[in-house]
Amino acid sequence: KFILRFDDTNPENALLEFYDAQKEDLRWLGIEWDAEYHTSDNLPRHYKLAEQLIGQQDAYLCKCSPDVIREGRFHGKSCACREQFTGPVGLDLWKQMLTSRDMTWILRLRGEMNSENTAMRDPTLFRVITTRHPLTGDTYHVWPTYDFAGAVEDSISGVTHPFRTKEYELRDQVYFRILNLLKLRAPHLMEFSRLSINGMPVSKRKIKPLIEQGLVSGYDDVRLPTLRGLKRRGIVPEAIKQFVLQQGFSKVESVVDFSLVESVNRKYLDPRVKRYYFVPDPIQLVVKDAPQKTVKIALHPDATMGERTIHTASIFFIPRQDAMKMNLGEVFRLKGLYNVKIIKKNETIQGSYSGDALIAETAKIQWTTEEHIPLTVFVPGLIFTGENFNPESLQELHGYAEKAVAEVPSGDIVQFERVGFVCLEKQKTGLVGFFTHK
Template structure:
């Protein structure tokens, strides 16, 4: 069966855009990928789409690039304008369409079924930054109306507020959807009275079968008075779960089945985890309905959502049209995939924590904001990283190395340098009595030093020992030049303290730790390490330091002479 003329037109314009961009007849695979992204309803009709693409490209082969451009201008001039913008994408945030200073209202609307992740931070940061740009209002809205599949965590509400505070953002308003169900019911009754919503009693598979055939539910034309009574009975608990659903009337003949009479409320007799809500309600709005109502009530002017949620906007616009509301301006962005974490989801992480695979939501192996905060990633670095990513519909695959590189710019100038020896081996130094080494706290400021007492012995790392041989000369950084006497046991002979002598002799410089140092455990995303560090580390609680030749670490806990640090990055 041939595709609708509108779908054929969509395929043609994106094929032309590709041709103009690359000055060549497009490859079928490239056009197919684009169409599957912008027209999800065609994913079940790949053969017809493929045939249409073949017909269009066959025609294009008979034309010149100038003719392609002329056709694109006639068919979809906005796609030609889009090309000129996309050729050299600017870093940072582009202007909001139709935004007026002082009038912008934006929101970030998470489901609090776990703490924010690095992926969540994109919405947190970009929305709040836009509001700053336009002197507008920023709203944190908790979409917590699914007490079953995405059951909220009571702690997560505070976690979001805390992570926003860490990012330097104070929302102008915090809204919790589960506190506002009565408002949603009021709107539902309005739609029922307008005969734009009805209570459906079909079983799920029955309704799907009817919908797929473009056939109306048998309850669709029930009167407003009867539907009002049915909905009141739903609210009072008179129906069981899955027995009744309130649906929004749309176009039952719509080409996309997802648009046809979508569900707005369902019955869930599950208590909500918030004590103030508990078992107060048995009828819960689905996300498309709740979000649509809230965006109107909160006077949201601009929405940024994933391109995979474009159908949500189409569904919600039915409500806006029925009630005479103006829909917010929308922008879409592609998915962000963090290479190191694959497809970790909030629900998946939660299950793994409960199974004991992770120590908690701040385990250094996790992509939560709580975890990267504990590791020593700074808010300024995360903000800059996210803002420079910008807003675009292209899916993005990023590595944590990119975030680490940004963070390094912020921590390197301020992090104190500390000696830490992994897998320590004791070195006896003949001829070196009691002395005090005074290495700088930071290589850019030699005037500020710390003091490390040494009395004839130090620890060095086993890795350095493996490269030593009797007779070789090395420099113990900021302490002394020595000559190795033996490696088993490890004994060295003191030569002098001159850094110039070491440089002239091209001695290898290694770091070390005092024998009266502190025991350090470093917890990292890939492995845990242990060793000995200098005692100055005890003054660095909650600070990021650089363990020389090891990496940046945040000092997380101190218990006597035992230190726990979280590995930040190299």
């Protein structure tokens, strides 16, 4: 049984759009769930369990400042609140805390202040957050921490095997202590190492500041390894799942290159993606004595994927880089069309028609006619160089695409021959592309 649970117990981080966004992302991956609920739905039950801990003198109210608490944990020394504000006195204060939005006290577990595991040094279980919650509004202002909510919800919802990253290992002792004190069933924790990708942030802790500072456009920025970013970039669900399976379940820390994702993705795209011509940094080519032609060019080596029809005259556009490499008198082939001999090079390239027959070892160049569409392809790179943000992590490739590209649905992936795979997106300003990989 697959339970989708939203641990939305920090209103400062819970936005209404996040709920639907996460469900959409999971469905895009082909994942369905059997049950769905929000931890915020269960706060009354959490409050009763907190009262149980206070009544047992296993938790206490604390009014110390964050600095004092931090200092006490560092030196392993408890504060006076530990003995004063538990039991009946603590329960009275707890009731005040639930009714007063101005009370800045916290509820702490009575752990072990001398423990070598610093997570056990009286961790916070509940705190006051007055930010309006997207689902419950202003109904609640006392919210459980993940230490408390995670343990309780795993147990009462029937979860048998919670999966979480290895960074929580030190908090396992807190997890089981809470459940033991409350006499709740203890699930079997399964922990694994976080998969790190070279030069790309994989944690919300690193991604959120990039968004807040305007360094990336949002969680769907194509430079990010978020599901939305990967989808927009042109990474397909099958490739993501295959990549994850290849990495396996391990506690060994590992850093991989994104090229591994690209390699898997390429195997899925190559047999099913249509091919078109795109000319980066175009320069005009005028062909003398050019025959007017109507050519049909296959959309893929697999003939069942169809073809497109292009009408040609004497004016073309070819990649400037290719044109600059060729010498006067050199013959090249307009791919899928005919041969051209270069007779002059300046602001434009002038050539002459040199027949239709294939010539061995002749450069084959993609092209467009005057009937083309301007297209900008955004090329994502690594966001970080070491620990520093890379301001050059998103490049722009400007060029012309053949007219048929305008009819490709937004979100579809195409292969621009001699350029690479590109995911197309129709925006308010027009069609753009996001470079997937070669």
